[in-house]
Amino acid sequence: MKIGSYTVLAVVSCLLMLLPAKAQTPLSAYTDANGFIDVQTLTCAQLAGTYQEDADMLAAWYSGWYNGLAKKHYAHITRAKSGEHQLIVYCKAHPNVKIIEAIDLLLKNEGK
Secondary structure (H helix, E strand, O other), X not given: OOHHHHHHHHXXXXXXXXXXXXXXXXXXXXXXXXXXXXXXXXXXXHHHOOOHHHHHHHHHHHHHHHHHHOOOOOOOHXXXXXXXXXXXXXXXXXXXXXXXXXXXXXXXXXXX
16 A cells, blocks of 8 residues: 555545544433333334344334234244344435334335
8 A cells, every 4th residue: 555545544534533423312212201112103213313222122022013913923033134124224214204104114015
């Protein structure tokens, strides 16, 4: 690597450090006085802005909820992870949509 390349790399690294870091918000920030989260009111921005382990837990909860409604009692791990990824991608693009509305849309589009 030439000295010019080191300079460019150093400048880029410094510029990246100056970018504001987006703080993640734990799901516990959305609990009521009794420690419950109203999953029907959470928005895509809240899902996309939380920690990965919180997003994983929430996605598993929604999966169980929807599978329970459909009277399904099997878990397809690969499909669940793929669905969570699709949900988060959709949510990042549509932060004002409620999560349940995003899931509903994605489930409807899955059958097409």
